[in-house]
Amino acid sequence: MSKGLPKRSEDYSLWYNELVKRADLAENSAVRGCMIIKPYGYSIWEKMQAELDRMFKETGHVNAYFPLFIPKSFLSKEASHVEGFAKECAVVTHYRLKNAEDGSGVIVDPEAKLEEELIVRPTSETVIWSTFKSWVQSYRDLPLLINQWANVVRWEMRTRLFLRTSEFLWQEGHTAHATAEEAKAETLQMMHIYAQFAEEFMALPVVRGRKTENERFAGADDTLCIEAMMQDGKALQAGTSHFLGQNFAKAFEVKYATKEGGLEYVWGTSWGVSTRLMGALIMAHSDDNGLVLPPKLAPFQVVIVPIYRSVEEFDAISVKANEIILELRKVGISVKFDNRDTHKPGWKFAEYELKGVPVRIAIGPRDLENGTIEIARRDTLTKEQFELSTQPIAEKISSLLDLIQEEIYNKAYNFQQEKTTEVNSWEEFKEVLETKGGFLSAHWDGTSETEDKIKDLTKATIRCIPLDQKIEEGKCILTGMPSKGRVLFAKAY
The missing domain is CATH 3.30.930.10 (Bira Bifunctional Protein; Domain 2)
Known part of the structure; x- marks a missing residue:
């Protein structure tokens, strides 16, 4: 996919x-x-x-x-x-x-x-x-x-x-x-x-x-x-x-x-x-493999994919899958059981990876024998074998979804911090804008004329004056005129 x-x-x-x-x-x-x-x-x-x-x-x-x-x-x-x-x-x-x-x-x-x-x-x-x-x-x-x-x-x-x-x-x-x-x-x-x-x-x-x-x-x-x-x-x-x-x-x-x-x-x-x-x-x-959706907004948070060769195996897996579905839905987790026989499991794995489903559960005949399931995370593309006897499945998946939500946020937050740079001169402003991008925290003299000129020269706009703006004396990066605080510049959509 x-x-x-x-x-x-x-x-x-x-x-x-x-x-x-x-x-x-x-x-x-x-x-x-x-x-x-x-x-x-x-x-x-x-x-x-x-x-x-x-x-x-x-x-x-x-x-x-x-x-x-x-x-x-x-x-x-x-x-x-x-x-x-x-x-x-x-x-x-x-x-x-x-x-x-x-x-x-x-x-x-x-x-x-x-x-x-x-x-x-x-x-x-x-x-x-x-x-x-x-x-x-x-x-x-x-x-x-x-x-x-x-x-x-x-x-x-x-x-x-x-x-x-x-x-x-x-x-x-x-x-x-x-x-x-x-x-x-x-x-x-x-x-x-x-x-x-x-x-x-x-x-x-x-x-x-x-x-x-x-x-x-x-x-x-x-x-x-x-x-x-x-x-x-x-x-x-x-x-x-x-x-x-x-x-x-x-x-x-x-x-x-x-x-x-x-x-x-x-x-x-x-x-x-x-x-x-x-x-x-x-x-x-999202990444090069497709969507990465935070669990709180995913159309369904969990997908269960059966792996089987015969009707008998499918029937047995379906019984276990439905037990898991009932447990997950009791605690408000949205789950889909993909029982289509028109696509192979590998195709389904790729489809749900592309669509960003946060958690994928795979169940095969050996899992039924061993009392296990395979749990895969979309955000990290990691898998684990989970023994159903060790912890209630609803508890396991609930905590995992919370962890995924938190870690997706943390990854985005760390990226935002890495992409926020204080600059103090016009040359530094231009260099960081072209080589690194992101938010540029810089002094501005407060005039519309300077704001327009910076936009014309670089295509960067003042995205906002942060509400938690640190008040400090400085000089505008373009005009050298006095400035009382930094604003955030960036190229934008």
């Missing part, structure tokens, strides 16, 4: 694209720039979705759904917002088709032009804040904590499965608060929830930080983010949380009656993660 998979060291981009396709995660669609997420890939997304949804609800958020189409006039109400998304918008101008008179096919009916064009949502701030106007009347209606699971469209010229597609799946949270302090606390809380999810479930270490003014979300006063490091030394923005101030409240006249009888604009936030997390999961952990 994995034979012929390109090596990461030779062509990382080709390795990624081929792995996504061969592991049955996704494929390109007939619509340019859009993808089809296949069942195996979608099941990983469903696990991500389920855990995030639980975390959102535990912090008081509720789900709702808003229209796919946004009146063009809505986008005009917040100037910086429309400027930020104008070049990516898909526009609906007509509402009907008709057959061409010459019989050549279907054409747009010129008589069916919309009075006002509709934008296919690139994000939902405008349509949601227009709704909030009727939902918020007094302080009793606040805070308003809404989340939406949806698809969005941002017209992309250069696309890559999961990482950048014209249509993608995501969640977008939108909240309204009585005070700026509450909204800022919400922005910080959701960034930390994203970081917790990335580290605990994706086994992905992240840097928590703040975006510069250049990189801030269009229409926001402040943007917090989590940044992750991929195996090729490029950074990937894995989630963002925005403090919107009163920008959208003022644009859509969302006011509330205070306890004192006054009338005030509310304060807003928005925050989101997308199927881009799938790309992060793949690029952070």
